[in-house]
Every structure is written in structure tokens, then in C-alpha cells.
Amino acid sequence: MDQSIQNDLNAPHSMGTTIIGVTYNGGVVLGADSRTSTGVYVANRASDKITQLTDNVYLCRSGSAADSQIVSDYVRHFLHQHTIQLGHPATVKVAANLIRLFSYNNKNMLQTGLIIGGWDKYEGGKIYGVPLGGTILEQPFAIGGSGSTYLYGFFDQEWKEGMTKEEAEQLVVKAVSLAIARDGASGGVVRTVIINSEGVTRNYYPGDALPLWHEELEPQNSLLDILSSSSSGPDMMIS
């Protein structure tokens, strides 16, 4: 507890993860990496950070794994009850506001940044960001987690309104993969969830299927393959 008082007042806590939510012309695309770390150890290299709240609303979780899980569990429970009472699917706004309520009222204890994305028939595809502290902000796109720091410039340049579903998903995959390249706390696979009037589609992009960036090399099975395929004989020594 004393440590947090000694923290530089302006430095936000770093959070493992890269999470993204973007709206497109017809719905939303949510994306995340799959690394859960405890300090420097990767506790889970294939986690699923995009959790379902209702049929039409999903949540991207970042920060403390425990805190984000418990908030999502509570909200899923209350949303379920709300849906029964209402008689038809809950709206994205209601889901986002419930998340906000938990985040805000427990701000001293929770350390989780969340992105809510979904589709409802009243407002279409919507993305809401709920960062640390419990602020709620409706945005055309949202990024979160420690990996997101590397993406502000990317999105400033690449974001445009009214993308197609394919463009939006490609943008998300590219962005998460760029963040994974530079953020030690992000890694593994890229998972995406597309939500629109037709329903929900989950996609899986394994780590070896992602594009390569600066200073990254094409993965090989073994050095032996490189040596045997190089035509001018073994090039092992650099003198």
C-alpha cells in the first residue's frame, strides 16, 4: 500500500496486454493478444482476453487478470438478469455502463482497463472505453493495455471512418501484431471477434502467421536447413 503512495503521481501503472476495439460500417471488431504474464514469466501464452458478456456484447480485458475477470463475471450476471427482465437483448450502452459502475465504485481496489464492444439494433456497432478510474468514453475506436502505447501513432495515421469488415479486421490484426513486436508484455496469438447484425465471428491468428516487422526474421526449422539450402556452400564463418 505504501508503494502506491510513493509512485510518481503522473505515471500510470503498466499493464500487460494489447487490446483494441474498432467500429466499422455495420458492426465492431475486437482484438487482443494472448499473453498473461506474472512478472517476467509468461503464465499463459494462449489466453483469451475477449470475453462474452451477452450474445451481442463482448469485453476486452487488460490489467490485472483477477480484477478484470471478477468485474466481467459480475457484469455478465447482472446483464443476464437485466435481459430477462427487459425481454430482449441488452444494449451495448447498458453493458458498458454496468462495467463503468463497477470500475468507478471500486476504483481504489481495481486495476483493470476495459474495452466494451457490441452491436444492438438501436445504435448499431458501438465501442466504449473504460480505463482506470472508471471514466466511460464512447469512441469510434479504442486501444488499451501496455502494448497500446506503441499504437497511438499508428492509429492516428491509419484510422478512417466507414471501413468494411475486412479492412477493419486487417487493421486490428496489423495493430496487435505491431504492438506484440515491441511490447514485452504482449505476445502469442491475435484473437479477433467480429460482432454485427448477423452475429458473432471469432478468428484466430497464430503467432507464426503474423506479418514480420523491422529486424524480425522469417522463422526456420533449423540452421541446418539454411546451410543446406545456401548454394555457395556452408557460410558459417564471418572472419
Next chain:
Amino acid sequence: MESTQSKPGPLCNPEGSQRTLYPYVTGTSVVALKYKDGILMAADMGGSYGSTLRYKSVERMKPIGKHSLLGASGEISDFQELLRYLDELVLYDNMWDDGNSLGPKEVHNYLTRVMYNRRNKFNPLWNSLVLGGVKNGQKYLGMVSMIGVNFEDNHVATGFGNHLARPILRDEWHENLTFEEAVKLLEKCMRVLLYRDRSAVNKLQIAKITEEGVTISQPYSLKTFWGFSAFENPTLGAEGSW
């Protein structure tokens, strides 16, 4: 993680009471002044997350009831919560259905009580608020800080605005400014803040409240001026300086 048996901090109590330690997403200065027809208020649309300029479309000024306008700097989540409290206040006021409505003085007083009482519990709403309004021809402009200090004046500002904008206003404000003069004056203040406040973003709104009601402008950006020879060649005659 940390042990649960840590020695008590300076302001802890055994039941583990809640206290807000620090803000996360913050807005910077709000500046406001009285002019001929009412109040003019300006605030940029930035939500900073520590040193990152994370959100650039945050509305930090909102109308309250029919006669007031609230601008806030500080933690955005606390401002959003305050708006909910005020919503409830205005709702209950309307439910009396007695033809009366909450004026800016009343709203300001309510806010002062809320902020001061939270401060007494060591759990402040981390905001500096500017409350302006007009009712029955009377112009009102007040401020409340996160510790409950409140006052009224002809021009107010929060945060950096106190240091950069108020001196300009003290020099150039006078009674019965026209709308045009008042806008120009506010823009002058906002431009200085843009140059000199690290958390400022170049996207702002100016809000007006008069007897007729509230108007909040669309977001817009200010031109900035960099064409000074001293800027192009700052180290002329003093190589290595800045």
C-alpha cells in the same frame, strides 16, 4: 503481492476505508468570464492519462438544468459521477412541478457541499469545477475546488489557467464585454495555455449561457504562431544555448 499486515499509513484506518489516492484520466484548465449577456466558458477536449494525451474528444462542459453550465478539470470519471448527482438533483427539482427551477447559485452551493463533504471523508472528487449561469437577468460565475474552497468572481479559471489566463483577464476584462470581445479574450487565454500547458490539446469548445439558454460550440482548433526569427534561430550568437 504486498502483505496484508503492512504497517498503517498516515491516513489509514483499520476498516480499510476508501480514499482516492490519485487521478487517472484528467482534463486540464477551464476558463470562464462574465460578459454583457451572460457567461462564456472555454475548455479543451483533452483527457490526459499521465503524460499521454490519450483522449481528444472529451466534453468537459455540460449544461445543468435550464440556467447553469458546468465545466470541470481533473478526474473525468469523478466529473461523470457529478453529472449523475446533478441529473438526480434537477430531476427532483422538476418533479416539484412548481414553476421554480434551480439557478446557478443553488447548483454552486450544492456542488460546494458535495465537494467539501467528500474532502472531509478523505475521499475527494478530484475536480476543479466552474459553474456559470444566468437567472432572472442575474449573471453568476463561481468556482469549487476539490477541497471545497468556493468563490465567485467576474472571471475564473482552473489549474494552469489560474497562472496563465487570470493575469490576462485581470488586465483586459471589463464590464459589458460584447460577445465578440469576450470570445477573442477567451481565445487569447486558450492560445497561451496551448503554448505553455503540456496537457493542453488543440481542440476546444466555447460555451455560452444567457437568459435564453445554453449553447456549446462545435469543437474547433486555434491557429498558433511560430514565425519569429528568434524561434528560427534561437542560438544566434550563443551556440549551444537554447
